[in-house]
Amino acid sequence: MVSRKPFDRIDSCRLEKVTKKYGDRFAVKNLNLEIQGGELLILIGRSGSGKTTALRMINRLIEPDSGSISVNGIDVREFDPILLRRNIGYVIQNIGLLPHLRVSENIGLILKLESWKEEKIRERVKYLLNLVSLPPQIFMERYPHELSGGQQQRVGLARAMAMDPPLFLMDEPFGALDPLLRSQLQDEFCKIKKELGRTIVFVTHDINEAFRLGDRIAVMNNAELVQVGTPEELIFSPANDLVAEIVDSKRKYRHIDALKVRDIMQPLEKRYILYPGMSAASALDYMVKVGLEVALVFWNPENTGRVYLNDVLNAVSSGKSLEEAAKPLPLFSPEISLLEALARLKAEGESMGLVLEADKPAGILFSDRVLENLI
């Protein structure tokens, strides 16, 4: 098929002296920002700081009053807005899956409008669902209202990737999810991001998310850009008090050696735990019903593990038991020192461990989340 894409890769995306007013109020004031090809740039700020407006001007959902926005040196106003938007992935907080279309139809909507063949669309939808860890055989034919929040968000992500766009605009895509699910989706998103190597502009108000995902962070306040730089630059040389407050620089001197596992662990919700004697099939039913993509198998302190939905699915089709499908997890007491726990995680090549209190699961320790909790 002849490529109707206005651009196949992003070398740079530039906002120059961009201003947008609503009445007397500036939504964005004289914004200069360059997004480099292949980076994930975070736009962070309080609500009303102009970050979403800036984002939506890139795919021309909002037209600036003055200034220009260009991709690879070409002004976006020279592109047909429809072709431009089809070539830019877009994900928002409330997801906006179309309620009357099945998961497969939601993801394949633009492909269909671009007159792809039915078979090719199905193939692409399956590939994308696998990429976001939703088994296609379970989810393809479902309607959005039959999915949990996390699953809907994954479908939203898959839909944004349908046309294989070189640029993504994401507006607080994980904002509405519970903390455990959010960090899991962030992890997976990082993996996908590495695999695909796309340019991403990502709006958030959560500084931890910004540190976790961003290559560079642009801080906005009152419609203006305050500072843009790497996380380290923002922490060690904040441009003003506002930036210092947002990145919370004062906390950086906290002493890691004084901390215990309890200080850093994330609380574990009951619904994530599968209890003894559950068969793989009923575990699958349970996880699909509750909307879990990862669960902990907890027999007794000597026998615990973690399973992903895909593992359970494979176990059901290959006749394995839940115990065999689960991967063992390191166990910690909440009172041991954090450094000791991290050393053990590192030695075992694990990224997470289960914290037990009086032989009952109490929380989870993520190794990669320790740093962000410190700064």
Add this chain to the structure above:
Amino acid sequence: MAIQSFNDILVEVMRVWTSQLLSLRTLEHLYMLFVALFFSILLGVLIGVLTYKNRKLAAPVLNSLNVVETIPDVALLVLLLPIFGIGVGPTIVASILYSILPIARNTYTGLSNVPREYIEIADALGLTQREVLFKVRFPLSLPLIAGGIRIAVVFTMGVVTLGGLIAAGGLGAALQNGIQLYDMGTILVTGAWVGLIAVILDGIAGMIENIFKARYGKWS
């Protein structure tokens, strides 16, 4: 005429059914009903979509249809006599005039009130205005449109029955006969039969509406 038992009722029903040719009358009746309904849906949805696309037209068009709606149905039939004569023609035209409004109004309201978030995401994905209308707005309006059609079914049933007054045939003609001959059996049996058909058709329309609601109406 004294009716003593269930058996007598059956005998009476059979007498009316054969003497008034109710099988034929029912077919005539349903024929007019479905022809009228077909054109009401066609025109109603079309007007709904057109007024949605030209917002300035919406108020005058829907208000004129509202005026038509306020004319009592007997008066409307009589008003049409000079143009369409008597019989099936004016009856169908009157039914259509009556039934366009609920369908057009519900189509217009449905298209206008699709939640903003779906329109925004459709725009952001790169759907054209036309595609937003037909792939997003229209399907999400189907439950409301079906609701309008359901109202139209009830209206049409009433007007078609009145058509008996102006020689359109159908079950209205049988009722007319009954009234003129003061044949209570004919009046009661035909009346009950018309009522039963109306209830059944309304039930079917309601089922279709519910199917659309389940399929397209879950806006969360």
